[in-house]
Amino acid sequence: MSEQGRRGQRPDHGRSGGGRSAAPRAGGNGPRAGGRPPQRRGRRGGEVDPVRTAAADTLEAVATSDAYANLVLPKLLRERGISGRDAAFATELVYGTLRLRGRYDAILARCTNDRPLDQVDPPVLDLLRLGAHQLLGMRVPAHAAVSETVALVRSRVSLGAGGFANAVLRAVSAADLETWLDRLSSEIHDDGARLAAVESHPAWVVRALRSSLRAHGRPATELPELLHADNEPPAVTLVARPGLVSPEEVVAQVDRSLAEDATPGRWAPTALRLPGGDPAALPAVREARAGVQDEGSQLVALALAAAPVEGQEARWLDLCAGPGGKSALLGAIAAERGVHLVANEVAPHRARLVAQSTAALPRESVEVRTGDGRTLGEAEPGAYDRVLVDAPCTGLGALRRRPESRWRRLPEDLPGLTALQRDLLESALAAVRPGGVVAYVTCSPHLAETSAVVADVLRGRDDVTRLDAREALLAATGRDVPGLGDGPDVQLWPHVHGTDAMFLALLRRER
């Protein structure tokens, strides 16, 4: 395999003066986030940059309080009056640093004068990663990246740590990204470990994704492309909820400068993509007639609604509904068909989010409940025509949109999750009536959470038939969606479909 192939496909790094790459890099901001530091005036020598401080505070909250960057950072930027290009710069600093942590650690480990990274004070290490991202993932001039990061280390940790950071970052800045990646590729001989470092994923996730690609009939040689896609920020994708608003009506509400570049979704008739902006500000989103939703999430909900069900329909169930994106889409379709949706969620605060997501639906067509989905099937046997089990999972299929999650999840999380997934699927099969259909969905392609759960639950049962989910998906989209494999289940992929890696199995209860 070629060097490039082993490393993964990276964008063509155009070069500008000084040998630094001019193009945004893998996991970089692209045109939306603005990688060049905005010009700020009026800071005295030695003062730390407030925008980088906001980024460092967010990284600290993520590291020490298990916080989510996408919740902490916007709040912090609002409180500190940081907006526009400064806010975009801070966002790229945080997201890029978190996503590419594995890659930067492999590089930093070669710049610390043989000091292992686990012996570097964690707050210093986080700031070194922040500096490395400015040097290698953004278009920040090297002197600014080093001096601003060293100022942060001095002010937040100690003068001595500042000296150490200075030496390490100068060593990082001695080569550009291309050169560093060539070096990692030539020095790390194990295939999985090399991909883990170059494409910044934990090694166990690399192994899991390789197995899943193979199991779904895709060549393992696609793995670098898949990992690379996980490092690309996803497009802003909206859903126009049927019967409540059309994609065209949503586009009409978008700022004229962005509307020209709005495009329909690739597959789902309900989807549209925006080049940026603040979708939460659109009237249709504020009124819950539209929402922000990955196209893969839309596709699995649409496929359940399109699956063949025998006889009259009256009641649908979303067993694990929070925060309610799929409930809102299913509920909109249900309302059009005169069907009632029950949206169940175990966590009260997430049930409140479901109520918000479904607020635009006619009141009589949806009921939001708080309860344990594991017991619902026993309590209401055979009461529903269609049931969605969008099970709690590792979220390994949505790494693009959750920059820190790949480092938080551990293989030890799997047994607890798969036990819960099995219980929920069994409950769903009890809740669906004969002739009705259950969709088992995860935003993870990990085989233990997908095919293995379905196989475990169906073992020894002859009252359930596996439907061809590809046919339902094609019926739902009316388009020829390529790369759906041999079936009967569907596994979507970021590098093939441009969606999160959603898994879908459709199961019909025969008796």
Ligand SMILES: C[S@@+](CC[C@H](N)C(=O)[O-])C[C@H]1O[C@@H](n2cnc3c(N)ncnc32)[C@H](O)[C@@H]1O
């Ligand atoms: C993957 S999320 C569902 C996402 C949702 N379908 C959407 O599109 O917005 C899984 C949800 O299951 C909920 N959950 C976990 N255990 C549950 C249980 N025993 N019963 C019902 N819901 C549960 C979690 O709180 C979480 O909100």
